[in-house]
Amino acid sequence: AAAPRSIAFLSKSIAMDFLLPAYQAQFPGSRLLLGAELQALLDAGQHDDIEVAVCWHPPAAQLSQLTQGAGLQLVQSIAAGIDHIDTQALPASTPVCRIVDSTMGYGMTAFVSWAVIHRQRHMDRYVAHAAQRQWREESIVAPSRHRVGIAGLGTLGQGCAKALLAMGYQVRGWSRSAKQDLPAGLEGLQTFHGQAQKAEFLSGCDTLVCLLPLTDETQGFLDLALMRQLPRGAHLINVGRGAHLVEADLLTALAEGQIGAATLDTFSAEPLPAEHPFWQDERILVTPHIATRTDPRVIARQTAHNFSRIRAGQAAEVAVDLGRGY
Numbered sequence: 001a002a003a004p005r006s007i008a009f010l011s012k013s014i015a016m017d018f019l020l021p022a023y024q025a026q027f028p029g030s031r032l033l034l035g036a037e038l039q040a041l042l043d044a045g046q047h048d049d050i051e052v053a054v055c056w057h058p059p060a061a062q063l064s065q066l067t068q069g070a071g072l073q074l075v076q077s078i079a080a081g082i083d084h085i086d087t088q089a090l091p092a093s094t095p096v097c098r099i100v101d102s103t104m105g106y107g108m109t110a111f112v113s114w115a116v117i118h119r120q121r122h123m124d125r126y127v128a129h130a131a132q133r134q135w136r137e138e139s140i141v142a143p144s145r146h147r148v149g150i151a152g153l154g155t156l157g158q159g160c161a162k163a164l165l166a167m168g169y170q171v172r173g174w175s176r177s178a179k180q181d182l183p184a185g186l187e188g189l190q191t192f193h194g195q196a197q198k199a200e201f202l203s204g205c206d207t208l209v210c211l212l213p214l215t216d217e218t219q220g221f222l223d224l225a226l227m228r229q230l231p232r233g234a235h236l237i238n239v240g241r242g243a244h245l246v247e248a249d250l251l252t253a254l255a256e257g258q259i260g261a262a263t264l265d266t267f268s269a270e271p272l273p274a275e276h277p278f279w280q281d282e283r284i285l286v287t288p289h290i291a292t293r294t295d296p297r298v299i300a301r302q303t304a305h306n307f308s309r310i311r312a313g314q315a316a317e318v319a320v321d322l323g324r325g326y
């Protein structure tokens, strides 16, 4: 299989060396570059050998230096989203690929199922009762009477929908385009699409799960106007991106009783600062952007697959459409 001469690892927010063993195994003949060694090559303009940039919040300056060389053929996001990459700086001819992975899907399905059940079955209260050695039953509402809405019916949203349907929940989903011929397991899914059907979708979400990609259109999606269209006391789960949520609006909606609870995994500023009001409200459950992960070996394998296709003159299968932003 074709292998890049050099691969650069770019991030301003995390140490990328956890990826190196998997990339060494996948690309034994390639030079892997990060940190000071990478910066020195970029500064010296000696980066024509760098054919792949593996990115998580890549520094804009490094990415733009790389695009000025002759070598770059693939920008590989290590995540399902590409919102962390400033794609404006990239030439249109450079494909940007995202990760689509079943283990990432299973992780998200598990997290979302847990978050739905945790509130819908009052598991938070049982944890408190157990700490007091109290044998106390809370009300039980059958899943068939609880409506879960999933905004974003892509790879991850559909996986969650399938699991929730299998547990007997009433599940509805909302996407940009109409969904026809849904795969097996989604027969009971009620689908809505576009702005025209958004209000109708929202009006039937006792729990709303945000699994949208972050784009110009979806930024600030979870605002007060949206929250007021949900049934009173709804549970909001945000596993998309922090910038989907207007944070101050959630506090207002909680104060009004319009939102009953929120489970939030992503935030505008991560880590969430210790003084942030979200930590103080027991109706808000904060998790530190852990809804799911992808095995580094899968990321390396998908990079290899994408690079081989590009080398062979074929389109990369998971290249994002930069025009629509996901």
Ligand code: NDP
Pocket: 079, 080, 081, 082, 151, 152, 153, 154, 155, 156, 157, 174, 175, 176, 177, 178, 194, 211, 212, 213, 214, 215, 217, 218, 239, 240, 241, 265, 266, 289, 290, 291, 292, 293, 326
């Ligand atoms: P996909 O690209 O497969 O699916 C995106 C879905 O969102 C599609 O159904 C799409 O509609 C819909 N959508 C996009 N824009 C709009 C819009 N303007 N209005 C209505 N619907 C819209 O993405 P994935 O399922 O793979 O991932 C979704 C997101 O989940 C990622 O982008 C990332 O932000 C987040 N994520 C979070 C993680 C975490 O740990 N918290 C981990 C992994 C991902 P259509 O079907 O019509 O194209």
